[in-house]
Amino acid sequence: MTVEPAEKLLAPVLSAFWDDPRSWTLETYRRHDGYRALTKAFAMAPDDVIAYVKDSGLRGRGGAGFPTGMKWQFIPQGDGKPHYLVVNADESEPGTCKDIPLLFANPHALIEGIVIACYAIRSNHAFIYLRGETVPVLRRLHEAVREAYAAGYLGADIQGSGFDLELTVHAGAGAYICGEETALLDSLEGRRGQPRLRPPFPAVEGLYACPTVVNNVESIASVPAILQRGKEWFKSMGSEKSPGFTLYSLSGHVARPGQYEAPLGITLRQLLDMGGGMRPGHRLKFWTPGGSSTPMFTDEHLDVPLDYEGVGAAGSMLGTKALQCFDETTCVVRAVTRWTEFYAHESCGKCTPCREGTYWLVQLMRDIEAGKGSPGDLDKLNDIADNINGKSFCALGDGAAAPIFSSLKYFRAEYEEHIERKGCPFDPARSTAWADKYRTEAHA
Amino acid sequence: MTDVSLGIPEMPAPDYPADVRARLESDAKEVIARYPGSRSALLPLLHLVQSEEGHVTRTGIRFCAEMLDLTTAEVTAVSTFYTMYRRKPSGDYQVGVCTNTLCAVMGGDAIFDELQQHLGVGNDETTADGKVTLEHIECNAACDFAPVVMVNWEFFDNQTPESAKALVDDLIAGREVRPTRGAPLCTYKETARILAGFPDQREGAVEASGGAGPASLAGLRLHRGEAPAHTVPQQSTGSAEPAQEGE
Numbered sequence: 159m160t161v162e163p164a165e166k167l168l169a170p171v172l173s174a175f176w177d178d179p180r181s182w183t184l185e186t187y188r189r190h191d192g193y194r195a196l197t198k199a200f201a202m203a204p205d206d207v208i209a210y211v212k213d214s215g216l217r218g219r220g221g222a223g224f225p226t227g228m229k230w231q232f233i234p235q236g237d238g239k240p241h242y243l244v245v246n247a248d249e250s251e252p253g254t255c256k257d258i259p260l261l262f263a264n265p266h267a268l269i270e271g272i273v274i275a276c277y278a279i280r281s282n283h284a285f286i287y288l289r290g291e292t293v294p295v296l297r298r299l300h301e302a303v304r305e306a307y308a309a310g311y312l313g314a315d316i317q318g319s320g321f322d323l324e325l326t327v328h329a330g331a332g333a334y335i336c337g338e339e340t341a342l343l344d345s346l347e348g349r350r351g352q353p354r355l356r357p358p359f360p361a362v363e364g365l366y367a368c369p370t371v372v373n374n375v376e377s378i379a380s381v382p383a384i385l386q387r388g389k390e391w392f393k394s395m396g397s398e399k400s401p402g403f404t405l406y407s408l409s410g411h412v413a414r415p416g417q418y419e420a421p422l423g424i425t426l427r428q429l430l431d432m433g434g435g436m437r438p439g440h441r442l443k444f445w446t447p448g449g450s451s452t453p454m455f456t457d458e459h460l461d462v463p464l465d466y467e468g469v470g471a472a473g474s475m476l477g478t479k480a481l482q483c484f485d486e487t488t489c490v491v492r493a494v495t496r497w498t499e500f501y502a503h504e505s506c507g508k509c510t511p512c513r514e515g516t517y518w519l520v521q522l523m524r525d526i527e528a529g530k531g532s533p534g535d536l537d538k539l540n541d542i543a544d545n546i547n548g549k550s551f552c553a554l555g556d557g558a559a560a561p562i563f564s565s566l567k568y569f570r571a572e573y574e575e576h577i578e579r580k581g582c583p584f585d586p587a588r589s590t591a592w593a594d595k596y597r598t599e600a601h602a
Numbered sequence: 603m604t605d606v607s608l609g610i611p612e613m614p615a616p617d618y619p620a621d622v623r624a625r626l627e628s629d630a631k632e633v634i635a636r637y638p639g640s641r642s643a644l645l646p647l648l649h650l651v652q653s654e655e656g657h658v659t660r661t662g663i664r665f666c667a668e669m670l671d672l673t674t675a676e677v678t679a680v681s682t683f684y685t686m687y688r689r690k691p692s693g694d695y696q697v698g699v700c701t702n703t704l705c706a707v708m709g710g711d712a713i714f715d716e717l718q719q720h721l722g723v724g725n726d727e728t729t730a731d732g733k734v735t736l737e738h739i740e741c742n743a744a745c746d747f748a749p750v751v752m753v754n755w756e757f758f759d760n761q762t763p764e765s766a767k768a769l770v771d772d773l774i775a776g777r778e779v780r781p782t783r784g785a786p787l788c789t790y791k792e793t794a795r796i797l798a799g800f801p802d803q804r805e806g807a808v809e810a811s812g813g814a815g816p817a818s819l820a821g822l823r824l825h826r827g828e829a830p831a832h833t834v835p836q837q838s839t840g841s842a843e844p845a846q847e848g849e
Contacts, residue, residue, distance in 0.1 A: 164824035173822050176814040240638070249743045252702045258743040262783065263814035283638060290649070290686050290797050291698075291742055293755040294784035294811070300801040301808045326636045329797045331645050331684035334740065348644030348670070350683040366639050408820070409745035410704055414830055416746045416820025432824055450703065482704050482745060496703040500740055506683075590709035591749060592762055 164432040169395060169403045170419045171383050172376070176263040182298045184305040187266035193311055195385035199274045200319040205235075207278040211381060214389035215401040219256075220246055220337075220374030221448065221477045223400075223466040226381075232361035233279045233369045241281040242370040243272060244346065245378055247288040247295075248330055248337040251449035251557075252500060253480035256405040257375035259417055261288070261295045264379075265302035269325065271378035273311060274385065276323050279371055283324045287342055290329040299327045334504035338552045339372040341506065352508045353552035376405060396422035400465035404479060410445070411437050411485035411589070423468065426481060427460040437594065440485035444568065448477020450497045451557030453564035474564070487593070489584035490569045491576055494561045495523040501558035512555035515546035519562065526573060529581035536573055540566060611660030613674055618654075618661055626654060630669045633799055640670050646798045648681050653794035657688035686797075693728045694789045695773045698739035698752040699766070705741070708748040709762065714738050716763040721770060733774045746817040747782070754793040756784030759815060785810040 175181055175190050187193070199207050212227025233241055245268065249257040261268060272284050288296055303325055306312045314322045328346060335341045336351040343365050345351035364370020380402065384392045393401040400422040406429060409415045413434030420429075426445065436442055442457045447464060453474040455462065462472045469476040484493060502516035522539050525531045539562055547559035566573065575583055587593060617623060629650055634643040644666060651662030658681045666677045681687045699714040700706075717736055721729055728735040744750045747759035751766055758769060759782040772779050779787050785807040796802050823830055 164821075165827060168821050168825040170822045170825050173814075173818070176822055177819050179813060180809065181813040182808075250741060252741040253704060253745050254741070255743045255745045255747075259814055259818040263818060289743070291739070291752065291755050292757075293793055293796055294757060294781070296796060297785065297802050297808050300796075304801070327799070328642075329646065329649065329799065330686075331648065331797075332686035333684050345645065346642055347639060348641035348680065350680055406821075407746055409748060410708070414820050415748070416817035418821030418824075420821070433820065480745065484704075484707065488707055493703045493707065496701070496706055500702055503740070586707070586711065589707045590712060591760070592709060 162428065162432075167424060167428055167432060168418060168420045171403050172260055172264060172267055172379055172405065173417060173419045176259075181263045182265055182302065184266055184302070184309060187264070187270075191386055192266055192382075193270050195382035196270055196273055196311070196317065198385050199277055200317065200321070204278045204280055207274065207385075210389060211278070211384065214384045214392045215399075216377065216380060216384060216392070217400065217466060218374055219376035219380070219404060219478070221251070221451075221475070223476060226373060226377050229361065229371055229373065230275065230279050232359070233371060234362070235280060237369065239368045240283065240366075241279050242365045242368060243276050243279060243281045243284040244339075244342065244365060244370055244372045245272060245284065245286045245375055246337060246339060246342055246372055247286050247375045248342060249375070249478075250289055250334040250337050251451060251478055251480065252497060253407070253409065253446055253449045253482040254478040255407045255409065255480065256417060256478065258292050258295055260375060260379060260405065262298055265298050266306070267379040267382060268375055269302055269306050269311065271381040272325060273316060273323055274381050275371065275373065275378055277319075277321050279369075281371075282322050283326070285346060285365075286325070286327045287336070287346055288327060288329055289336075290331050296327070296329055303327055333506075334500075335506045335552070335554060338554065341552065342372065343370065350506070352506045353554075355551055397463075397465055397467070399467055400476075406464065406479045406481060408433060408481050408483065410483040411440060411442075411488070412483050413437055422465040423463040425461050425463060426455075426483075429481070430460075430483075436483065436485055439594065440487065443484050443486045443488060444490060444493075444565075445481060445483045446477075447474050447479070447481065449480040450482075450500070451475075451553070451560050452477040453560045454568065456568050485589075487584065487588040489527075489582055489586070490565050490572050491523070491527045492582065492584070492586070494565045495520070495527045497561045498523050498558065501554065505554060505558075509550035509552075509555065511546045512550040512558065515542050515555070516558050518542055519546075519558065526576050527582055529576060529579070531573075531577045533574075533577055535577070536566060536570065611663060611674075611678065613660065613664070615660035615664040615674070618665065622654065623665070626650065626665060627669070629798070629800070630665075634669065636799065641672065644670055644672070644677065644680055645684070648677075648684075648687050649794050650798035652688065653791050653798060656791050657691055691728075691732075692790070693733050693735035694791075695733060695753055695787065696735045696737065696755075696790055697770060697773070698737050698742075698755075700740070700742055700744075700748070700750045700752070701738040702741040704745050705749045710738075710749040713749055713751065713761055713763050713766045717766055717770060720767050729774065731774065734770055744783075746820070747815060753779070753781065754787055754790050755797075756781035756787060757815075758782055759817075781811060783811050783815050
């Protein structure tokens with residue numbers, strides 16, 4: 159099979175000028191057509207902006223893939239209540255690492271998208287909820303917002319449009335659950351971040367019980383390019399149901415980890431082929447298509463189109479397009495144990511199945527990894543995961559069940575091996591980033 | 603009787619000295635004014651009280667409650683939910699080693715083990731000189747730079763046990779330390795003030811470490827037909843190479 163050249167397969171849009179020495183500044187952004195989409199939006203009626211984004215087919219990039227324009231359309235108009243836009247920048251899903259580099263290198267794409275979205279949904283106050291553990295990004299957001307106010311892209315009567323918008327940057331305080339949109343809203347209201355029962359949905363009763371749109375960073379940041387270059391251009395990439403470009407994050411035992419912006423529907427094989435494959439001398443064992451909450455894949459799934467439908471049809475979810483790749487040196491039981499510990503730690507405690515279930519999953523997984531498991535434990539794992547999956551308010555519980563189900567499906571024999579030989583057959587030292595360097599030296 | 607500490611602060615708490623109180627009140631009012639509902643300012647205010655004392659004290663809880671017309675119980679309930687709020691005195695530099703699956707497998711576990719031995723402290727413990735608090739952290743959205751270490755929430759990418767030990771040695775010796783992505787380190791208290799919503803005023807802090815990190819540019823460089831960037835350079839004192847670039 160011939161390898162298609164990278165320039166054909168990739169489509170840098172949001173990342174197109176990240177290598178500019180001062181990519182995060184207003185000056186650089188404007189030099190790359192920044193804030194020109196805003197002028198186009200102001201020339202349209204707000205409802206027409208919503209319809210345009212809906213027609214483009216843009217779907218949420220935070221994991222669920224819900225059509226962005228439709229979310230905007232759900233906001234009741236003429237209701238006399240304030241409307242809010244809240245940008246979810248709480249990127250915390252294990253493996254997910256696209257919004258943080260995007261905001262570090264190009265924060266104005268998000269700010270322009272926010273102004274357009276707020277104009278469309280008729281909101282005069284927007285919030286960026288950034289996870290607190292990324293201070294370098296917070297610094298650049300503070301600066302970008304300051305620049306945008308000074309240049310008249312935020313504040314009163316933006317660019318003479320008569321439209322007013324305040325934008326508040328809000329730093330979280332360390333809680334994965336706040337990436338769930340209703341927990342995020344509770345957190346933004348100064349409470350413990352616990353998910354709300356829906357309905358009512360945020361579009362009806364969100365922040366301060368007012369109509370609220372919660373969108374992922376990448377979704378909103380994609381809007382200016384769509385308006386500037388046209389919905390037909392956007393739809394020329396990807397598939398009919400999953401149009402456009404997106405950021406794929408390649409990590410783990412690959413030769414060249416990093417951000418790869420491409421049309422939706424690219425495959426992991428294509429990404430690996432152009433990126434130099436796995437690290438030399440190793441082969442892919444398992445990977446996640448969109449973070450730890452998306453059921454894992456194996457080397458059988460290298461040709462699955464990485465779009466919403468393609469990944470769904472293969473039994474997982476596109477999620478955040480966080481492609482964590484693990485090679486044959488990695489113990490799947492160890493990997494799943496660690497993810498399970500994460501879910502137990504991050505369970506907010508509101509729903510019993512998730513709070514108690516993740517606790518018991520950790521006990522079982524640790525025992526199995528340590529060689530203290532018994533044959534009945536595997537069915538018990540499945541049973542507990544089944545009692546969490548779909549039985550809590552939010553998707554954190556489903557996320558905890560996904561690695562258990564999928565690893566048992568593809569690697570049951572490896573679990574059994576741990577139990578039979580009463581220990582882990584893998585050497586963790588061989589999985590480290592420096593393992594092969596030291597081995598090479600030792601043999602030199 | 604067994605001493606069972608639930609970590610619930612004893613009330614009533616003493617107030618700040620008058621001058622500190624006046625200064626923090628002025629800051630708090632500025633933060634509260636950013637939100638349509640005052641309670642939304644609680645997370646920033648908890649960061650603010652950490653910027654004063656390094657952790658959330660009972661005095662800080664009382665202050666937040668008074669500023670927002672909440673009970674101290676309501677404030678405590680929130681402050682104990684979030685991992686970034688410290689509940690006891692800690693070091694000037696919080697060294698967090700990512701041990702979520704991907705970083706752990708790529709070497710985070712080994713780095714964390716070696717740092718515990720090197721510093722003689724366990725998880726969430728502080729060195730005797732009060733400089734470094736060590737902890738393991740969850741995924742910090744930098745998996746393409748694994749293994750990752752955070753110091754006061756600035757990125758130290760592509761770490762090895764050797765580079766991480768050199769890093770903490772530098773922190774303890776008081777040498778200037780620069781992250782691979784982020785600004786030259788300030789103390790934990792100064793970091794907490796940025797988190798409370800007060801921009802970093804230091805000259806050059808925003809542009810420090812330049813644009814995107816090398817891994818962030820992987821796809822862009824391929825698209826342009828350029829050679830891959832080298833992975834992040836190590837600390838000057840670090841001896842080990844980062845993960846090799848494959849061709």
